[in-house]
Amino acid sequence: MKRLVSFALAIIAFCALLAVGSSQLQKSQGATSSGTLTLYNWGDYIDPALLKKFQKQTGYKVQVETFDSNEAMFTKIQQGGTNYDLAVPSEYMIEKMRKANLLVPIDHKRLKGFDNIDPYFHNLSFDSQNRYSVPYFWGTLGIIYNDQMINGSQIQHWNDLWSPKLRNNIMLVDSARDIMGMALISQGHSVNTTNIAELEQAKLKLEGLMPNVKAVVADEIKMYMAQNEAAVAVTWSGEAAEMMANNSHLHYVVPTEGSNLWFDNLVIPKTAKHYKAIYAFLNFMLEPENAAQNAEYVGYATPNKPAKALLPKAIADDKQFYPSNQVISKLQVYADLGNRMVGIYNDKFLEFKMYHK
Template identity: 50%
Template sequence: MKRLLVFFGGILLVLSVLFISKTWLAKKTETVSAAGKNTVIIFNWGEYIDPELLKTFEKETGYHVIYNTFDSNEAMETKIKQGGTHYDIVFPSESIIPKMIEGDLLLPIDHSKITGLENISSFLMNQNFDKKNHYSIPYFWGTVGIMVNTDEITDGTIHKWTDLWDKQYQNDILMIDGARESIGIALQAQGLSLNEVDKDQVERGVKKLETLRSNVKAVLTDEIKTLMINNDAPIGIGYSGDAAFVMSENPAVQYVVPEDGGAIWTDNFAIPKTASNLEGAYAFINFMLRPENAKQNAEYVGYATPNEKAKALLPKELTENEAFYPQPEAMEQMEHYEYLGRDAVEIYNDLFLEWKLGL
C-alpha cells in the first residue's frame, strides 16, 4: 500500500511539475509575444546611424529598439536565411538585393505606408537592381575613390584610376580589401565595366591588378582610415564617407573621384521576410526619412544623404563639395554595382584571394 501511495504520489508530482512548466511557458510566450509587438529589431552596418536618433525614435513612438550589426552583405544574408532572429529592418547594399529577392528573403514595401519618398534623389531611384523600388529605399549613397595626402603628393597628378600605376607610387597605396572594388578599379582602368561577368574579362582585370602589385603597401578595410589619418601612407582607396572622416581628422588628405570611371553605391532600407513588426518597420523608415532626422544622420555618419530636403539643410561647404556630391555629368561616367550572379561572384572572390596571397 505504501509503495502504491509513493507511486501515485510520484505521478501527481510529475503532473504538477508539467502543469506548472506548461503554465510558465505559456506566460513566457505571451511576454515574448507582447514584447515583440513593441520592439523593432534593426540589423545594420556598424557605426552607421546616430545613436541619438534611436533614442528619439523610442521616445516618440514607444517602441523599444534592438540594434544588431553586421560587417558584410554575405554575413547579413546568411543571418536572414537562418531566420533565428526576427529582424524588422535590414540595410543591404544594392549588389546583394537581387540575390535576396531571388531567395525570397525580402518583403515588398508598401509605398502607401511611406512618408517622404518623394524627397529621395531621383537618380538613385528605379535602378536596375530593384526596378520601381519594390523592395528597397535608399538609405545612404556614395562613391569609391582615391584619398591623397597632399603633403606627400604635392604635384596634383592623381585624377584617374590609371594614375595609380605610376612607378613613382611604389609601396604607397593602401588598397581596399574587396574583390568587386579592387578588380573593378583594374577593369575600369582598361575601359571595361566593373560589372563584367565574362571570366576572360575578369581575369584581364586581375592581370592588370598584378601590375599594380609593387605600388600596393597593404590590402585593408577600416584600417585604411587610421593609417591615412596618421600619415602612414600617401594614397588610400576607399568609400567617400570614410574619406570624409579622414579629411576631418587630417586636412592634408583630399578625396578624388576618378575621371575614368568610379562607382556609385547605395545602402538601402529593406524589410526582411523575418519581420514580425511591420508597423514598427514602417514607423522607423518614416522616422528616418524625415528631413531633419536624415540631416542629423548624415552629419553623424559622414556619407551622402539621398534625401534632397535633408541635403538642403546641410552646410553648403559640404553639399557643394563635388567629391561627395558629384555633379550629374560626373555621375553619368560612374557605374552602380550590380549583382552578377553566384558564379561570377565566386570568380571575383577566388581570383582576388589568389592575388592577395601573392602580395
C-alpha cells in the same frame, strides 16, 4: 496526495523552465517583443541619438545588430532563425535577395515622405519602382591622398596608382568587387563584366600594382590613413569623409574616367514581424531633419533632397561627396552577377592578395 501534488508541481516547474529556455532561444535568434524593432545594419551606420529620438516619439525601441559584408547579411537572413524587421543591403544584394524571395514588397501607401527622395534615386536598375527598397545612403569609390606625402595633381586617375613614385605607399580596401572593378575601369571594361579574359587581365594588372601596395585592409584603413601610414588609399566616400575629419591633409578624388556608384537601401526581410514599427521607422528616417542629422553623423551622401538642403553648406556643396551630374554619368552600378561569377571575382581577388604575400 502529496506525491501527486509534488509531481504536478514538478511538471509545472519543468514547463516554466522550458518557457524560459524558449524565451532565451528566441532572444538569441533575433526575436523581439512587439515594442521593439530589430534593425540589421552596417556598423556605426546610424546616429544613436536618432534611435533615442525615435523611441521617445513612437514608444518603439530599436535593437541594432550589425554585419560587415553584404554576403554575411544575405547568408544570415537566408538561413532563417532571425526576426530582423529591417536590413540595409547594397544595390546588387537587393537584387539578389529579391531573386531569392527574401524580401517583402514596400507598401508605399504606408510611407510618408518618400517624395523627399531625389527623383534620381527612384526606379533604379536593381529595384524597379522602388518596390522593395527605400534609399538610405549613397556614395562612390575613389582615391584618398595625403598632400604632405604626395602632390595631388599626380593622383587624379586610376592609372596614376601604378606610378613607381608610390612604391609601398598605397592601401586598398579589402573588397573583391571594388578592387577588381577599379582595375577593370582602368582598362576600359565594365565593373559587371562576365568575360573571363577581361577578369584575368584585371587580375594581372593588379599584380603589377603590388610593389606599390602596402596593405589590403578593412576598417583599419581609416585609422592608418588618419595617422599618415600611407600616401594613398582606395576606399569609399564615407570612409574618406571620416578620415578627412581626422586629418586635414587628406583629400578625396573620384577619377573622371569612372568608378562605382553604390546605394544602400532599407528593405523588409521576409521574416519581419513588427510592421507598425517598421513603417513608423521608415517614415521617421524620411523626415528631412532626421535624414540630415544622420548624414552629418555617418558622413555619407543622403538621397533625401530637402535633407541635403539642411546640411552645412560646406558639406552640401562638396563635390567630393556630392559629385556633379557629369561625374555621376561616368559611374557604374554593381549588378548581381550570380553565385558563379561572384565566385570567380572573389577567386581572382584572392589570387591577387596571395600574390601580394
